Amino acid sequence: MSGRDCSFASQAPPQKLSASGVSPQAPSRSPSSNPSQSGVATPDAAPLTAPSLSKLDLSERSSINSQQDPSLDEPINLNHMELMIHLTLDKDMFNLSDGIGDFPSNFLFGIHKSLDSPYLLYQLLAFSARHLAFLHPESSASYHYQAAALQTRAVSLFNAAWTEVNQSNCVPILLFSTILGHHFLADTLAQRDPGGLEGFITHYIQCVEMHRGIYAIAQTAWPLLMESKLEQILSWSSAFNTRPPKGSHCQRIRELIDSSDTLSETDKEAFRQAIQYLQLGFDVVLAAKEEPGNRYQMIFKWTLLAPPEFTGLLAAKRPEVLVLLAYYALLLHHGRSMWQIGDAGVYILGLIVDYLGPGWDYWLEYPRQMIAKDVEQAL
Template identity: 65%
Template sequence: MLRRSHKKFRGGCLECKRRHVKCDGRRPVCLLCTMSERDCSYPSQAPPEKLSPSDSSSQEQSISPGDNHSQGLDEAINLNHMELLVHVASDKSMFNLGHSPNDYPSDLFIALKKGLKAPYLMYMLLAFSARHLAFLHPQQSAFYLHQAMTLQTRAVSLFNAAWTGVDQSNCVAVLGFSSILGHHLLADTLAKRDPGGLEGFISHYTQCVEMHRGIHTIATNAWPLLMATELQPILSLSADFTSRAPRGNHCQRIRELVDTANGLGEEDKEACRLAIQYLQVGFDAVLAEEEQSNRYQMIFSWTMLVPPEFTRLLAAKRPEVLVLLAYYSLLLHYGRNLWQVGDAGAYILGIIVDYLGPEWDHWLEYPRERITRKPL
């Protein structure tokens, strides 16, 4: 699996430090605080060094997998960007965690049209395209991952500079940018194989959940505006899916564990029950033969829908919540053929089993048996 190396960053804002989440250090308002509409401030110190467009373009020119990528990324006619744009337009599997791929051409047209007026959306599309190409061409992954990182950084910078709130003129572009960034972050998170084991993964995943919750906040606050746009059919389908009543009993054992947990308060139990409800909707979809348009949507949506109390319990590594996460790893396993997922389900289950030890084997039996089962 692909992963990106990173350095320890100590220039985060006060709000992110208080919430113990990783900050991107953007000033005057970091991305997490922008997305969640929190007050953002920094201690009185020199701002961290940032990658300027000229710096990033010079780095991009120095990394090339072949002669066809030798041109710099800031030229008037940019063949690197054109390659990414062509890939966006031609490969429907990039966004296969969403709704029906049959709607892909119209969705893409909306995004490209809005991206011409909102460059942060266009850069985010290109960044995600580069991320997908890094998966498709492992021999050139260093080049494409560098492109993805640089374009995503520029997209976030442009978004922060343009941010004045959501209104009718920008709601589609803001939601598109936020959603694609969420897909990008989830793909990166599921690809990580840090030596920190569970500790490292929980740190990355809770940050991913925080960002996804910001996406959900934007969509919820702007819902009346968005329903008056061309996104109305897409958003209605998505809302109908996530509001379904669960049908199956695949989560029965984890429900029993949560209901009988002495160490969880009632508010914590309700948060876990809501997370379980969404998981069951996800299992209903992936295991239904007639399901097509939303089969894997909950793999993405679950990180956006789980309540803040659940994230807090996950960051504290409460055993019951780690067992619940193991059930999410089973949902991932059912989507293992998707490029964003791969063996992430088996990997996450493995680090949870190692962390909890044999005394939790009874509660982990259901996801463990199905993930380790040999395919027919």
């Protein structure tokens, strides 16, 4: 969907399970796992038998096996069970979403939808593994592997199942796209590419294009989605996105855009839209009284709502768009307690300051001062 090369395309397909239900190449959940924890039977383990089944003769067993669903004979993947349990218990995983309404009810609704849409289930498990990689650094390699493999499978299933958006699939498609977007943003903000700003911009443009696809899906399916259980969340989100900004935190970047002699009027309008959404993010983050929903939601939405012209300006590394990105880095810094963000704001601002040089210090003064103040207080 984003034009990236698939790192799994060149790998051999997974081996079939042996009679014991264990793949000899299956990755372990963590380096410290022992055989009993991974569900692998040891040579000394005695097989368990049910008394009722031991009384059946072979013909009866054969008859039962021929009538039941073959999938019932498949072994339970304990890694996937761990990911599913984590999904249902840890609500902080989706702390950049709108967060309107009752979390357990809305989330279980999404899991229920995934039963008819395997691509959604695989992406849910992938994002759960991505969160566990953050929570357990000592086992992050194993969880990152699971996250990447499950996400690759999710996208493959989604592409194979894709038809047109209709009443039956609009909800799982939107949920899948949104969770994939959250996953992609977390990966992008975690990048510490040796290529500096150039490397980060490459990853971030892919993230922007991915999120633009989510927005396009939502627009296409909007009338159908308004008849679904997501209506409350989507209506609130739409009202939030369209309200006028109140603060003046982005005033200096507005002055930069309005005074530019090299930007076209189309580009200036794209900047103004991006600045408006960014100011909405500052309004909520810095509000004295927290509003319903998630105060950090614009961290995710800003990438999603950015106008199409934004990508071209970003790819060209126009100084004006880098200054705008520095203000987004400040918004990220306000949400540094979120697991997807951490020190990403400080890191991105540092890349921009080094790239632009002293000639742009005046335009970068506000985000630099605000972040420096917080860093000093933390020390």
